[in-house]
Amino acid sequence: xxxxxxxxxxxxxxxxxxxxxxxxxxxxxxxxxxxxxxxxxxxxxxxxxxxxxxxxxxxxxxxxxxxxxxxxxxxxxxxxxxxxxxxxxxxxxxxxxxxxxxxxxxxxxxxxxxxxxxxxxxxxxxxxxxxxxxxxxxxxxxxxxxxxxxxxxxxxxxxxxxxxxxxxxxxxxxxxxxxxxxxxxxxxxxxxxxxxxxxxxxxxxxxxxxxxxxxxxxxxxxxxxxxxxxxxxxxxxxxxxxxxxxxxxxxxxxxxxxxxxxxxxxxxxxxxxxxxxxxxxxxxxxxxxxxxxxxxxxxxxxxxxxxxxxxxxxxxxxxxxxxxxxxxxxxxxxxxxxxxxxxxxxxxxxxxxxxxxxxxxxxxxxxxxxxx
Amino acid sequence: xxxxxxxxxxxxxxxxxxxxxxxxxxxxxxxxxxxxxxxxxxxxxxxxxxxxxxxxxxxxxxxxxxxxxxxxxxxxxxxxxxxxxxxxxxxxxxxxxxxxxxxxxxxxxxxxxxxxxxxxxxxxxxxxxxxxxxxxxxxxxxxxxxxxxxxxxxxxxxxxxxxxxxxxxxxxxxxxxxxxxxxxxxxxxxxxxxxxxxxxxxxxxxxxxxxxxxxxxxxxxxxxxxxxxxxxxxxxxxxxxxxxxxxxxxxxxxxxxxxxxxxxxxxxxxxxxxxxxxxxxxxxxxxxxxxxxxxxxxxxxxxxxxxxxxxxxxxxxxxxxxxxxxxxxxxxxxxxxxxxxxxxxxxxxxxxxxxxxxxxxxxxxxxxxxxx
Numbered sequence: 046x047x048x049x050x051x052x053x054x055x056x057x058x059x060x061x062x063x064x065x066x067x068x069x070x071x072x073x074x075x076x077x078x079x080x081x082x083x084x085x086x087x088x089x090x091x092x093x094x095x096x097x098x099x100x101x102x103x104x105x106x107x108x109x110x111x112x113x114x115x116x117x118x119x120x121x122x123x124x125x126x127x128x129x130x131x132x133x134x135x136x137x138x139x140x141x142x143x144x145x146x147x148x149x150x151x152x153x154x155x156x157x158x159x160x161x162x163x164x165x166x167x168x169x170x171x172x173x174x175x176x177x178x179x180x181x182x183x184x185x186x187x188x189x190x191x192x193x194x195x196x197x198x199x200x201x202x203x204x205x206x207x208x209x210x211x212x213x214x215x216x217x218x219x220x221x222x223x224x225x226x227x228x229x230x231x232x233x234x235x236x237x238x239x240x241x242x243x244x245x246x247x248x249x250x251x252x253x254x255x256x257x258x259x260x261x262x263x264x265x266x267x268x269x270x271x272x273x274x275x276x277x278x279x280x281x282x283x284x285x286x287x288x289x290x291x292x293x294x295x296x297x298x299x300x301x302x303x304x305x306x307x308x309x310x311x312x313x314x315x316x317x318x319x320x321x322x323x324x325x326x327x328x329x330x331x332x333x334x335x336x337x338x339x340x341x342x343x344x345x346x347x348x349x350x351x352x353x354x355x356x357x358x359x360x361x362x363x364x365x366x367x368x369x370x371x372x373x374x375x376x377x378x379x380x381x382x383x384x385x386x387x388x389x390x391x392x393x394x395x396x397x398x399x400x401x402x403x404x405x406x407x408x409x410x411x412x413x414x415x416x417x
Numbered sequence: 418x419x420x421x422x423x424x425x426x427x428x429x430x431x432x433x434x435x436x437x438x439x440x441x442x443x444x445x446x447x448x449x450x451x452x453x454x455x456x457x458x459x460x461x462x463x464x465x466x467x468x469x470x471x472x473x474x475x476x477x478x479x480x481x482x483x484x485x486x487x488x489x490x491x492x493x494x495x496x497x498x499x500x501x502x503x504x505x506x507x508x509x510x511x512x513x514x515x516x517x518x519x520x521x522x523x524x525x526x527x528x529x530x531x532x533x534x535x536x537x538x539x540x541x542x543x544x545x546x547x548x549x550x551x552x553x554x555x556x557x558x559x560x561x562x563x564x565x566x567x568x569x570x571x572x573x574x575x576x577x578x579x580x581x582x583x584x585x586x587x588x589x590x591x592x593x594x595x596x597x598x599x600x601x602x603x604x605x606x607x608x609x610x611x612x613x614x615x616x617x618x619x620x621x622x623x624x625x626x627x628x629x630x631x632x633x634x635x636x637x638x639x640x641x642x643x644x645x646x647x648x649x650x651x652x653x654x655x656x657x658x659x660x661x662x663x664x665x666x667x668x669x670x671x672x673x674x675x676x677x678x679x680x681x682x683x684x685x686x687x688x689x690x691x692x693x694x695x696x697x698x699x700x701x702x703x704x705x706x707x708x709x710x711x712x713x714x715x716x717x718x719x720x721x722x723x724x725x726x727x728x729x730x731x732x733x734x735x736x737x738x739x740x741x742x743x744x745x746x747x748x749x750x751x752x753x754x755x756x757x758x759x760x761x762x763x764x765x766x767x768x769x770x771x772x773x774x775x776x777x778x779x780x781x782x783x784x785x786x787x788x789x
Contacts, residue, residue: 047734047753048734060439061439063435063439063458064436064439064440067432067433067436067458067753068436068748068749068750068751069749069751070733070734070737070751070752070753070763071734086435086458086459087458321745321746321748322745330741335737335738336738336741336742336745337741337745338741338745338746339745339746341746343715343716343768361442362419362420362441362442362443365441365442366707366708369702369707369709369710370708373694373708373709373710373711374693374710374711374713376440376693377440378440379440379441379442381419381439381442396715
């Protein structure tokens with residue numbers, strides 16, 4: 046019996062799920078925001094994912110509902126679940142990805158390593174936290190932030206007075222990290238899990254810019270710890286499908302959890318070429334409770350670079366002839382989105398055995414695409 | 418500017434072209450035979466590819482027309498070309514793939530190595546050819562044959578009296594080959610070409626069953642010769658897109674051309690995982706005259722095994738849980754076709770550095786899928 050997966054959200058993550066769906070012979074249906082969404086090829090419904098009637102209609106005749114993003118209101122998901130629809134990850138897990146304060150609470154309860162944090166509802170709460178942390182803190186809106194949006198480095202309460210008017214704010218200790226890592230895993234409803242070797246991520250203006258798999262010169266102990274953290278989060282929260290755990294590595298070699306995502310994640314795009322099983326294939330296998338694939342690397346190193354829009358003219362595709370000609374071994378991925386400065390338009394991945402060469406090739410390939 | 422490729426035919430080759438189209442940000446439109454065709458996800462028109470009005474309508478708004486199969490009537494293609502549509506491969510090349518007698522003529526003119534052959538229109542023609550070749554020959558219908566259909570080993574004219582009534586028959590010397598090989602290349606309209614290392618193909622009942630890339634223990638000279646043959650055919654005939662040249666290797670180490678295909682070919686499916694650029698991506702690049710990708714292998718060996726239908730019950734997908742569980746490193750590909758004994762339902766590919774292990778793993782993975 047052919048299985049059908051319904052994906053809410055028509056962005057690039059849904060687009061990249063189409064490939065393993067075709068390969069594995071799974072039916073994929075996408076609930077997209079607009080007819081020109083990135084995953085429009087598999088779109089069977091266009092609508093508003095906050096409307097329970099529309100989502101309920103979409104869920105008819107699919108075996109499982111999963112997501113391109115984490116923004117579907119919890120009430121919508123809970124009503125689907127009450128109606129007997131398999132939602133993966135479930136609302137009971139996804140609520141932690143939707144609220145950064147709830148996430149810190151559960152991670153603390155699970156005994157996992159996180160930066161010191163507090164919920165601030167008043168100016169006094171903020172002042173108290175700043176006093177404790179040398180007068181500096183990271184403030185985050187509990188909901189709705191992504192790619193650097195909803196995050197500020199603050200030294201006084203005034204800097205987030207606008208946010209405070211709207212409700213609670215998350216305050217976090219500013220961690221002096223030496224680099225950022227990400228630990229990916231997938232978990233089936235039956236509990237089986239697989240991890241990938243931890244990757245190194247480079248952010249630029251709060252947006253993921255470059256990913257190196259595996260992270261360079263990481264101790265065996267840290268490699269193991271990073272995987273352990275991902276597995277404990279997945280199990281502790283009951284995640285089904287892909288989980289990405291963004292981590293800070295401190296000078297002392299400590300690993301601290303920064304953020305979580307319960308879906309394929311930008312830090313895992315390298316896996317399309319770099320791993321026996323990509324995160325997109327693994328996500329589909331996991332949410333359908335199919336056996337998970339090997340996460341063994343296809344090459345010693347993989348480097349992925351995001352292609353961000355330069356301006357509204359640079360639609361990537363017009364850069365192809367030059368990029369393909371100059372870099373015949375680089376793998377280009379486009380998301381079919383209209384161009385806009387700073388928008389994630391695509392990515393390029395290079396794999397190989399010499400990290401210096403792989404990084405240089407990936408950066409050169411990206412540079413050709415990004416020339417204004 | 419986004420390019421649009423129109424594919425006539427909705428089979429598994431078109432289905433596997435969808436993946437690189439998504440990755441490279443190309444628009445792909447498929448003219449399918451039926452709504453449940455293998456490539457139905459990209460189907461924009463359902464119809465009869467022998468009808469010029471339907472094909473003409475389909476060709477509106479695509480940058481180039483290419484094919485999932487070689488059965489579109491030449492008149493249809495010539496009319497499209499006369500109307501200014503870019504057809505790749507062009508009718509001037511495709512006519513050799515559509516008629517096995519025309520193919521032998523051009524290959525002979527190009528001075529390429531082929532088995533001795535003759536066009537037979539009478540019983541006398543057949544008797545003469547049999548006399549010359551120790552009383553045995555291969556007879557082929559000039560048009561319409563595939564996967565062993567339209568091919569007979571004959572020892573007398575009576576054995577093909579039914580064919581002779583319909584027109585000319587191709588007779589070929591029965592080659593005592595030690596194995597079969599296939600040499601793949603891609604060619605752009607601008608003339609740029611890329612080859613892959615020659616593969617070894619195993620046929621069972623006239624259908625491709627197993628492909629090993631690269632062919633085992635082939636001399637440098639034969640490797641080079643096989644590529645040279647493919648390049649000379651592509652150039653001599655003016656092929657654009659993928660070309661597969663099926664070859665016989667004789668005991669003396671000679672290479673003789675058996676058949677040609679001017680499209681992605683079963684012998685190239687290994688390249689999805691086994692090569693930096695798959696034959697499907699290369700085909701799209703070639704027909705759109707984009708720079709060709711690297712054909713460097715991703716691993717020392719790749720083995721592909723076809724998954725043929727056992728009976729109408731075995732739809733492959735129902736075998737997945739067992740196959741995925743037992744073989745987490747094997748890559749399964751399904752074509753979304755209804756099950757039928759002997760039908761190409763999908764394939765499985767394993768890559769690695771130890772050929773014995775790779776072959777064993779691929780065969781074991783296929784066996785799980787094919788258990789009745």
